[in-house]
Amino acid sequence: MYQGSMVALATPMLDDGAVDQAALDGLVDFHLDAGTDVIVAVGTSGESSTLSVPEHADVIKRVVKQVNQRVPVVAGTGANSTAEAIELTKHAALAGADACLLVTPYYNKPTQEGLYQHFKAIAEAVSIPQILYNVPGRTSLDMQVATTARLAKINNIIGIKEAFGTVARIKELVAACPDDFMILTGDDGTARESILAGAKGNISVTANVAPKLMHDMCMAALAGDKATAEALDAKMADLHSGLFLESNPIPVKWALSQMGKMGTGIRLPLTPLAEEFHEPVRAALHKAGAITST
Numbered sequence: 001m002y003q004g005s006m007v008a009l010a011t012p013m014l015d016d017g018a019v020d021q022a023a024l025d026g027l028v029d030f031h032l033d034a035g036t037d038v039i040v041a042v043g044t045s046g047e048s049s050t051l052s053v054p055e056h057a058d059v060i061k062r063v064v065k066q067v068n069q070r071v072p073v074v075a076g077t078g079a080n081s082t083a084e085a086i087e088l089t090k091h092a093a094l095a096g097a098d099a100c101l102l103v104t105p106y107y108n109k110p111t112q113e114g115l116y117q118h119f120k121a122i123a124e125a126v127s128i129p130q131i132l133y134n135v136p137g138r139t140s141l142d143m144q145v146a147t148t149a150r151l152a153k154i155n156n157i158i159g160i161k162e163a164f165g166t167v168a169r170i171k172e173l174v175a176a177c178p179d180d181f182m183i184l185t186g187d188d189g190t191a192r193e194s195i196l197a198g199a200k201g202n203i204s205v206t207a208n209v210a211p212k213l214m215h216d217m218c219m220a221a222l223a224g225d226k227a228t229a230e231a232l233d234a235k236m237a238d239l240h241s242g243l244f245l246e247s248n249p250i251p252v253k254w255a256l257s258q259m260g261k262m263g264t265g266i267r268l269p270l271t272p273l274a275e276e277f278h279e280p281v282r283a284a285l286h287k288a289g290a291i292t293s294t
Helices: 021-034 053-067 083-094 112-125 145-150 167-176 187-194 211-222 227-240 250-258 274-286
Strands: 004-008 036-039 073-076 099-103 130-134 156-162 182-185 201-204
Touching: 004 211, 021 053, 021 211, 036 053, 036 156, 036 201, 053 073, 083 099, 083 112, 112 130, 112 182, 130 145, 145 156, 145 167, 156 167, 167 182, 167 187, 182 187, 187 201, 187 211, 187 227, 187 250, 201 211, 211 227, 227 274
Parallel strands: 004 036, 004 201, 036 073, 073 099, 099 130, 130 156, 156 182, 182 201
Antiparallel strands: none
């Protein structure tokens, strides 16, 4: 079972939008040195929606190679087409990923039965361990707890990243799903409380820029040390909000460029962080100790 701080890794890009492979290697090493427990490649933060299938597979392969089995690698392979999700999941398995993260289909808004059949088809087509991903704010679709509990009975569906955004939802999932089914939060702002309520970890945007703090906070929460977890989380509170002042991953990519971890490349239709948000994000980075210079 995976647990702790699981970074939703941003994908470094050059000014022309090409993947910056050298910066990607460096970013992986940054996380390994800081204690990140799991690396999640090409999820939402990794701009999966604008990478081609060959690029998608290449980024996963490169991250797997650079990690070199030191921590698990989870690959984002979700799509609103079941056939495309199966194709991406097969690519991830061939690339050596340890598990896949599959977002609920977006735009076409399937029924709860459609969601069940979608994820069941992927699980049956590819034997790699699979983690569901519910993020209504991105997909305009909420996978209900009962549907998740039903999917949890499928052997290679091993958990869910729940980004509904409330601790109450995490508690409902913990109560409804088997003990060996991983409940992970995908909401940095409620991650501490969610782990204290039974989640096993946090698939995090904030961890991109504050990996050690996020790891230490998750470990304290998993140990039931509320006071330590609260103190560590307080240092990241402004990041939890600041990194969403514009659509993710716009702010986090700007923040990483300020830290010298990557350039400013980002793909349309996303654009660089608006200047009015530079100071709030920079202040949040200072508060978390991610940068020290002005």
